[in-house]
Amino acid sequence: MSEEFGPELAVAGYRAGVFPMPQHGFRGRRLMGWYSPLDRGILPLDGLRVSRSLRKMIKRYAITVDTAFDEVIRRCGDPSRPGGWIDERILQVYTGLHQAGIVHSVEARTADGRLAGGLYGVSIGGLFAGESMFHDPVIGRDASKAALVALVDLLRGDGQDRLLDVQWQTPHLASLGVIEIPREDYLRRLAVAVTLPAPDFRAPAG
Template identity: 60%
Template sequence: MPIEPPSSPWIFGDPDDDRLDDLVAMGADLAPGTLLAAYRGGIFPMPGRRRRDPLQWFSPVRRGVLPLDGLRVTRSLAKSARRFEIRVDTAFDEVVAACGDPARDGGWIDDRIATAYGELHRLGWAHSVEAWTLDGRLAGGLYGVAIGGLFAGESMFHRERDASKVALLGLVEVLRAAGSAGSRLLDVQWRTDHLATLGVVEIPRSEYLRRLGDALALPDPF
C-alpha cells in the first residue's frame, strides 16, 4: 500500500472556473503531500523556464485522456510488442532520467522533478512501465502517478522503435486487469497529434474533474 505523506501547507483552489486558462497557479513546492494534493484536485506541475522561476501548476481547459478501450493497436504495433518484455517498477529512476535527457527536444524534466517523483515512487505513488529487449536492455518506458483509479502519465521515451508505445500498451493492460476499466482515468495532460494516433481524445476540464472524483475512489492497480 502507498504511504500517505504529511499533508501540504499549500492550498490549491478549484480549477473548475471558466475564468482560468490552462495555468491555474504558481509557486508552492514539490513535496509529496503537495504533489498528491494537486493530482487529487486535477492539477499537475511543471518547472519554469529558468531555475529561479516559480513552479507552474496546470489544469488544462481541454484535457487529454486515453480511454482504456480506445488504445489503437495497429498490426505493426502488435508485432513490435512481441519484441519486448514489459516490466513494472524495475527501473524507475532510469526511466525518469531517460525521459529527462537534455538532448531531447522540449525537455522539461530537471533534477527537482526527478528527485520529487523519485520520492513519490519510494512512497508507492509513482510508477514506471518499461519495455525491455529480450536480451535485457531498457528500450523504452513511461512513468506517472497512480492514485486510486487515476494514472497521471508524465512522460515517455524510447531507444528502439515502438518501445514507448509498447510500454503504453503494457500500462493499459495493467489498468484493465484491475477492473472497473470504464471508470479508470488515464490522463496524458494534453492531446497531441502523435498521441491522437494512439487513441487519445480531449474532454472538457469540468468533465475531467467529475470523472476524477469517481476514479479516485477505485483501488490502486499497482
C-alpha cells in the same frame, strides 16, 4: 505558480486536477507552474488503437514494472530531448513518490534485457496520470508504445473504470486513441476515479 514544491503538494495537485511543470527564467526565481487545461487529454482504456504492425512489433519486448524507475525518469528527462522539462526538483520529488509506492514506471526491454523504452506516472486510486515516456531510437523504436499498451492492460485488468490522464493531446497520442474532454468533464471523472482501487503494480505485465 508556487515557490514551494514537494511530494505532499504534488499529490494534492493531482487530486485537485492540476499537474506541475517547472518554470525557468522567471526573474531568476525557481517556480513551479500548475496546469489544468481547458481541454484535457485522456486515453479511454477501451479506446487504445493498436495497429497490426504495432502489435507485431511489441511482441519483441518484455515488459517489467518498477524495475528501472531511476533510469526511466532520467531517460525521459534527457536534456537533449526537444521540449525537455524534467529538472532536478522533478527527479527528487517523483523519486520520493516512487519509493512511497505512488509513482510507477513501466519498462519495455529487448530480449537480452536492455531497457528499450518506458514511461512513468502517478497512481492515486483509479487515476493514473502519465507524465512522460521515452524510447531508445536504436534498439526500441516502438518500445514506449509497448509500455503504453502494457499499462492499459494493467489498468483495465480487473474491470475497474480507471482514468488514464495524459494531460494534453498531441498528434502522436491522438493516433493511439487519446481524446480531449472539457475540464469540467475531467474533474467529474477524476472525482470518481480517485475513489477506485489502484491496480496491482506487482502483477506481471502483459
